[in-house]
Amino acid sequence: MIVAMAWLFLRHDAFLYTNPVGQVTRVSEKETQKITDEHQNSDFIMTQKITVKLLNHAKKTIYVSNSYAQSQVISNKYRVGDQLLLENIGSTKHILSLKRDAVVGALATLLVGLLLIYSKWRATSWLMFSLVINIILFGFALFINVHSKDANVLLLFSVLAILFATASLALVLGKTLQMGITLLTTLLTTTLTIGLLLCVLRLTNNAGVHFETMSYVTQVPVTLFMAQTIIGVLGAVMDEAADIVAMQFGMRREGITRHFSDYWHAGMSVGREIMGTLINVLFMIFIAETMPMVFLMLRNGNNWTYIMDQTMNLGILQTVISGIGIVLAVPVTSALVGWIMARKVTKL
């Protein structure tokens, strides 16, 4: 019910926009044209005449025309009921984008609602709070990056990573020894992994790595890639380190007089079980993201080697690095916790 309400609200939030927003009230398909490209793919091009009722500013009706291909690779088919974001160019209005906030907002509300039903109000709000803080931190880093010309991107995102880790761990675990150790191992492993990556890249002189294939580049791609990798590795390593440390602290609660080797073996066995599936999570996300481009290039008659080189190169590199981080986290965490615990026992 709350989801429906959020959806209704976001469908009617046109007054919040400075751009004109309109709702499609009538669509008539004007003409159809069959075309075949040089790779024997046939497709239909349609032209729509769309009647749009404006929802903010002047509440009048305008007409726009739109043409799209049946496969909708880049063009879009609009239907009655769709809300559009428009843009004034001169005296005519152009379609900027479909208005998607209602769908996304409804999904987000559904998620938060279910989270609230599942876990207690407090736990959920802490989790949400940590996500919000991270988004704010991230926005701040982006702002610095964009507005100062000589900002050291790598340093900026490293600091951001440290802040991320501290904020999320402190909010989820509280200010405890457990949190401190998890933070320490996370940062240590991330540094080790990035160091390894830099070494290999320097030794091989970036052989086989195509930084130039990166999308949406507005600055030096290499540092941007490093920034991406640091944040990605951090998340994965933090997840695993938190799990291992939590288990090892559980052991400590059960019996104080344990040796380094006990902690080490227990940590390793838990880590072994989770590392495979964790790498799989990142792998699936990355490979799904490259899929549209792979389809498009396949249809354009490219061979697989070229497609892999162009679309999957950096993604594979990033997944492999995260994988190395995840694997490295196992011995690092086990050893560090074991060492600290063993020292504590001897001190007592």
Added chain:
Amino acid sequence: MNAIGILVIILFVLMVVVGRIQGVKAFLGLVCNFFAIFILIILINWQFNAYIVTAIISVIILAVAIYLGSDNIEVTNIAFKTSVIVVAILMALSIILQYFGQFQGFTTENSEELEGLSLTVGLSFSDIAMVVMVISVLGAVAEAAMAISADLNEVIERSPDMTGTSLYAHSRIIGGQILGTAINTLFFGVLGANIPLLIWFVRLHYPVAMFVNAKLLMTEIVTMLLGMLGILLSIWIASWFIVRTNVKQQKVRIKHERDI
């Protein structure tokens, strides 16, 4: 030599050293899944029905990820059952989302990459958008289902006489912890991947309206939200399954003792 090749070898060696047999299995699982997706792409490219192909390949990927991940048959069966149900729900949801949100294809921001490519390829990119959403949540769902069932199974083994309600309470605590860390992983993964795009948006002074409606960014966010939903649902359903089977087993045991 190729830098990526070296790193893959390093990863493999590390997995074997740290994980021993389990590490080898996990590496094999990754390779298998890579080929499964390869087949998925080829089949859809041959104009097979995208919905059916995705459903079948998803089940295969889940099976590989789960059954190669652990040897405990009780854990894997429950995890598998759970993740198939969750992925079915998410697939239905993604079809609805795709219908309303139209997340398919590329935008003018991609025009540099699209140069020289024919854009009238006669393949429904609307279906592909759905495939992308489903595939990207598979890993997260499998991971969460495995984690909760493995942990709860350990709790049951440690104290087999636990009542249904107290087991349920345990599942809540463990579930909450898994949820927190898994959601963070997903969040950072997506955030990291989108740094260039976000910088692009900020640099070119996109209006706020585009931040909350633009196709590229919204696709990423919807994928992330679906993943989080998947994690939550798998924890929920898996713990329900475990508690139910546990209660049933206890009833059988009590009945059995009474008969004696």
